[in-house]
Amino acid sequence: MDHYEFNTAGKPETSLPADFEEFSKSVFKILSTYSNVHRGSGYFSRKTTEYYEEAREALIEYSGFDSKKYTIVFCTPAGAGKLSSLIDCKDYTLFSSNDYGIPLGIRAFAVRKKVLPKGWPFYSGGGTARLVSADWVIWAKGAEKFEAGTPPVVNIIAFASLLKLRGKFEIRKNTGQSSDNSTGKYLLLHDDLVHLKGLDLLNELRRKMIGNQMHVNTKTGDRTFINFDNAASTQTFSQVWDTVLKVWQQANEVHNEIITETKSVCSGFFNAPPSDYEIIFTSNTTEAINLAADSIHSEATEDVDNIVLTTLLEHTSNDLPWRRKNKNSVIRLDIDDEGFIDTVALESILADYNFNKSHGNKRIGLVAISGGSNVLGCYNDLKKISEIAHKYSARILADAAQLAAHRKIDMKDWDLDYLAFSAHKLYAPFGSGALIVRKGLISSSFPDKENVIRSGEENVTGIAALGKAIVLLSRIGMNIIEEEEKKLTSKALDGLSGIKGLEVYGVKDSRSEKFERKGGVIVFSMKKIWPDKLASALSDRGIGVRYGCHCAHILVKRLLKVPHALEQFQGVMLTLLPKISLPGVVRISFGIGNTAEEIDRLIEALKDIQAKLK
Numbered sequence: 001m002d003h004y005e006f007n008t009a010g011k012p013e014t015s016l017p018a019d020f021e022e023f024s025k026s027v028f029k030i031l032s033t034y035s036n037v038h039r040g041s042g043y044f045s046r047k048t049t050e051y052y053e054e055a056r057e058a059l060i061e062y063s064g065f066d067s068k069k070y071t072i073v074f075c076t077p078a079g080a081g082k083l084s085s086l087i088d089c090k091d092y093t094l095f096s097s098n099d100y101g102i103p104l105g106i107r108a109f110a111v112r113k114k115v116l117p118k119g120w121p122f123y124s125g126g127g128t129a130r131l132v133s134a135d136w137v138i139w140a141k142g143a144e145k146f147e148a149g150t151p152p153v154v155n156i157i158a159f160a161s162l163l164k165l166r167g168k169f170e171i172r173k174n175t176g177q178s179s180d181n182s183t184g185k186y187l188l189l190h191d192d193l194v195h196l197k198g199l200d201l202l203n204e205l206r207r208k209m210i211g212n213q214m215h216v217n218t219k220t221g222d223r224t225f226i227n228f229d230n231a232a233s234t235q236t237f238s239q240v241w242d243t244v245l246k247v248w249q250q251a252n253e254v255h256n257e258i259i260t261e262t263k264s265v266c267s268g269f270f271n272a273p274p275s276d277y278e279i280i281f282t283s284n285t286t287e288a289i290n291l292a293a294d295s296i297h298s299e300a301t302e303d304v305d306n307i308v309l310t311t312l313l314e315h316t317s318n319d320l321p322w323r324r325k326n327k328n329s330v331i332r333l334d335i336d337d338e339g340f341i342d343t344v345a346l347e348s349i350l351a352d353y354n355f356n357k358s359h360g361n362k363r364i365g366l367v368a369i370s371g372g373s374n375v376l377g378c379y380n381d382l383k384k385i386s387e388i389a390h391k392y393s394a395r396i397l398a399d400a401a402q403l404a405a406h407r408k409i410d411m412k413d414w415d416l417d418y419l420a421f422s423a424h425k426l427y428a429p430f431g432s433g434a435l436i437v438r439k440g441l442i443s444s445s446f447p448d449k450e451n452v453i454r455s456g457e458e459n460v461t462g463i464a465a466l467g468k469a470i471v472l473l474s475r476i477g478m479n480i481i482e483e484e485e486k487k488l489t490s491k492a493l494d495g496l497s498g499i500k501g502l503e504v505y506g507v508k509d510s511r512s513e514k515f516e517r518k519g520g521v522i523v524f525s526m527k528k529i530w531p532d533k534l535a536s537a538l539s540d541r542g543i544g545v546r547y548g549c550h551c552a553h554i555l556v557k558r559l560l561k562v563p564h565a566l567e568q569f570q571g572v573m574l575t576l577l578p579k580i581s582l583p584g585v586v587r588i589s590f591g592i593g594n595t596a597e598e599i600d601r602l603i604e605a606l607k608d609i610q611a612k613l614k
Helices: 018-032 043-063 077-084 142-146 153-165 184-189 198-208 238-247 252-269 285-297 343-355 382-391 447-458 460-476 478-496 513-517 531-539 553-559 564-576 596-612
Strands: 004-006 012-014 070-075 092-096 107-112 129-132 137-139 215-218 221-224 277-282 305-311 330-333 362-370 395-399 418-422 433-438 502-505 521-526 546-548 585-589
Touching: 018 043, 018 153, 018 238, 043 070, 043 092, 043 107, 043 153, 070 077, 070 142, 077 092, 077 107, 077 447, 129 553, 129 564, 137 564, 184 238, 184 252, 184 460, 198 238, 198 460, 198 478, 238 252, 238 460, 252 277, 252 460, 277 285, 277 447, 285 362, 285 395, 285 418, 285 433, 285 447, 305 343, 330 343, 343 362, 343 382, 362 382, 382 395, 447 460, 460 478, 478 502, 478 513, 478 521, 478 596, 521 531, 521 596, 531 546, 531 585, 531 596
Parallel strands: 305 330, 305 362, 362 395, 395 418
Antiparallel strands: 004 012, 070 107, 092 107, 129 137, 215 221, 277 433, 418 433, 502 521, 521 585, 546 585
């Protein structure tokens, strides 16, 4: 089989056709500066957003439509089916990555702006809303409202590149009987670091992380860029990229093997035995939770009014999907100042609804909770919460978007019913994710189930990247990853505590007994400077962070003690002045690529910013 990889300088070494090399370079370019789109302050986020919007412009140009009247909406195949059912066929043209020989799982709608549906989007969650309260939602404008969760940016840009090439090349696919080194299992399990494990492997992966030594121009000269935005998205490793390139050269038979093998890898990683659980590949956590929500909503009966119990911690992706049926179908459990729920209060409210039946025919059918907060970085005790939920005949869903890459998850031991996660937070940013669900909870007759399965499995690129990334994390060991991130978090908290005028929210002290349940996500604010300005000042020093409400508006407004009247006023102002900036917090978040030296640079930068404030 032809081999293709990039050396550490980012220059291709290949025997593949020149046009395929051109295509691969365009994909590697985005991987070299990959982050999440929009609202990130650092160089990576700005470049990724730029490439993403360029891809949208390229699709409009390719379609030949007037950009003033048309926009591009990027969808999964399942999402495209939902959107097309809401719009007259004369008002859109649909482009599919499936027509170009590379399994990316992308659909692009060229659609008239004025016909985009009003009201709730077909998938709701991260990115679809501009401002959220407990009672109302101000939706995003235009295409963003229908691009739920983190978009599969790398796949979208790859698709735009394919359209630019207009079929100039054909990938030479392996045909016939697979050789030993081109089976799905071999592609996922073998790489140039197979001889390493544990901390040795972690250190080597840190060195081989694509873009990890990127130099950027700053106000203080040429500096190595620091990515402290891992809670939004993670960069990937050259071993994952190499696997993707090899997968693109395989026949469909091997693609099917990769899907099967990745399910096996996920089953082992999360201890979700195939006898008890099924794995449904999606595009991200948001799509996974929407599938679970739609299935649960379909179970409604006239005799019982099903209620979903969530918490004040939740990302909008684990809040809005449960509200689609009725805003009164969600109740939220309070948290303490460090982000932890009171399990006594949890049991009390479950007993009140489901045992004492104090609320008529209302029953809590599901407890939906974040495994790790994307704001406070707290890990609540999912095993204990599951035990209490099941005691009162409620199911439990864990949003593991912020948990899967950082702590060990044991679905069988914790007795979880649903688990949702995204590959782009697991060092595999190629547009995949999954819902792992107890068998029988989503009926085979539920119509959306098969649509989502076909849709998710079309993106073999993303599935292979996810499988490979999990293999690498497994070889390191989640216990080692946890300990390394605790060291970074402890060092950061100690450093931040010495900066005048800076307030950390959540667990503040590494000596606190709750620090054991604190992950590498820290949010803070600084007196006399708005969060967007503080994030920008860090960016000027080559440090990428994120600012705002982090798609957890209810929680952030609680942290900032925003009164109800001001919250209502914010909603009015945002409606009248769409470009207005609202308060928020600055977030740093750690991953495998970060080091203690980078935290020293962060603390130095914050002290410098604080000293310059008037």
